[in-house]
Amino acid sequence: MRTPLLAGNWKLHKTVREAKELVEELHRAIGKLYEREVVVCPPFTALQAVSSILDGKTIKLGAQDLFWEEKGAYTGEVAPLMLKDVGCTYVIIGHSERRKYFSETDEWVNRKAKAALEAGLIPIICVGESLAQREEGKTVDVVTTQVQAALKDLTASQVERVVIAYEPIWAIGTGKNDSPVEAQKTVSTIRNVMAAQAGDESAGKVRILYGGSVKPDNIDSFMKERDIDGALVGGASLTCESFSRIVKYEA
Numbered sequence: 001m002r003t004p005l006l007a008g009n010w011k012l013h014k015t016v017r018e019a020k021e022l023v024e025e026l027h028r029a030i031g032k033l034y035e036r037e038v039v040v041c042p043p044f045t046a047l048q049a050v051s052s053i054l055d056g057k058t059i060k061l062g063a064q065d066l067f068w069e070e071k072g073a074y075t076g077e078v079a080p081l082m083l084k085d086v087g088c089t090y091v092i093i094g095h096s097e098r099r100k101y102f103s104e105t106d107e108w109v110n111r112k113a114k115a116a117l118e119a120g121l122i123p124i125i126c127v128g129e130s131l132a133q134r135e136e137g138k139t140v141d142v143v144t145t146q147v148q149a150a151l152k153d154l155t156a157s158q159v160e161r162v163v164i165a166y167e168p169i170w171a172i173g174t175g176k177n178d179s180p181v182e183a184q185k186t187v188s189t190i191r192n193v194m195a196a197q198a199g200d201e202s203a204g205k206v207r208i209l210y211g212g213s214v215k216p217d218n219i220d221s222f223m224k225e226r227d228i229d230g231a232l233v234g235g236a237s238l239t240c241e242s243f244s245r246i247v248k249y250e251a
């Protein structure tokens with residue numbers, strides 16, 4: 001009942017030409033997929049170009065961040081409606097790299113999530129623990145705090161539309177993925193946290209992704225887990241060969 005979602009986070013990669021080439025290749029390789037959603041999140045500079053070649057069926061467009069204000073003197077920022085205008089359906093919010101390098105706080109993540117929802121964008125909200133927190137047994141506390149803060153003051157119908165990406169920080173870009181069984185436990189905790197706020201029915205509709213060194217050779221085992229509804233993929237989303245295999249996972 002939850003449509004699986006496979007999202008590629010291209011981070012700081014790809015010129016306009018490279019972005020278009022990759023999407024054209026992906027169209028050919030993926031073809032028509034039923035009951036699976038595929039999203040690519042290019043850098044801002046390539047959104048328009050990618051949007052112009054999407055066929056409206058196979059692949060949807062996402063951005064990697066936004067700002068919560070509609071307009072004004074905020075040099076360097078991009079507003080929610082600007083992303084809608086260029087054809088985005090999704091937007092990643094609170095990625096650990098933004099939290100780490102750009103000092104994003106839980107409060108900012110909450111403001112961004114609200115602004116995205118109000119503009120009709122679907123936020124993909126990232127949460128996850130560091131290696132030290134994992135080793136201290138704090139994973140549940142950390143993700144609980146992050147999820148509660150991100151969803152603060154959202155209504156149940158807003159919560160239903162959110163996507164959560166559980167990404168243990170130590171697994172991002174390291175080639176060391178979490179075990180599917182451990183990820184399932186944390187993802188199930190996240191669903192319970194959401195149920196406490198929005199009720200079982202709404203929490204049951206939320207898609208929760210795993211992210212962190214997802215590759216063609218481990219996606220199938222993640223997708224076999226009951227509560228894992230897809231993946232947020234960094235490095236392995238940069239080539240057609242690996243990302244198309246990931247979206248064609250077998251569970």
Ligand code: PGA
Pocket residue numbers: 009167171172173174175211212213214232233234235236
């Ligand atoms: P990775 O990145 O797949 O390269 O580990 C995941 C992410 O940062 O979303």
